[in-house]
Amino acid sequence: MLDPENSAYMRQSLYKRLGGYDVIAAFVAGLMPRLRRDPTLAVYWKGKSLGGQRREDQLLVDFLVSAFEGPAYYAGRDMKVSHEGLGITEEEWAILLVHIAATLDGLGIAEREKAEFIQCAGALKWDIVEPTRPAAG
Secondary structure, three states: OOOOOOHHHHHOOHHHHHOOHHHHHHHHHHHHHHHHHOOOOHHHHOOOOHHHHHHHHHHHHHHHHHHOOOOOOOOOOOHHHHHOOOOOOHHHHHHHHHHHHHHHHHOOOOHHHHHHHHHHHHOOHHHHOOOOOOOOO
């Protein structure tokens, strides 16, 4: 195993440092049920068939593998288009980050890779969260 303090290790893609495809697939398999059961976030999957949920899960796996420089092609829509109009709030975003961190912890992901993963997610925040607009008065 490569030493995490070694610069050669850090030059590896996040995909490799996380553990590759199987770990990313396990992350999605752990995360998505948590999100679908969350009392605040579950509304976003209400009325979605199991087949539709599985398709979305696979798209997320493909997205993450591709984003972390792994061997996958992501054929889905970009994050802004995918989430536009959903009205996702900053509170919901914060809940998502808690679930992401807990799922990564459950997989035993090292703190450095966990922080990098969450930083990558943070770069997408404003493609997913819709800014609150002042009420018309």
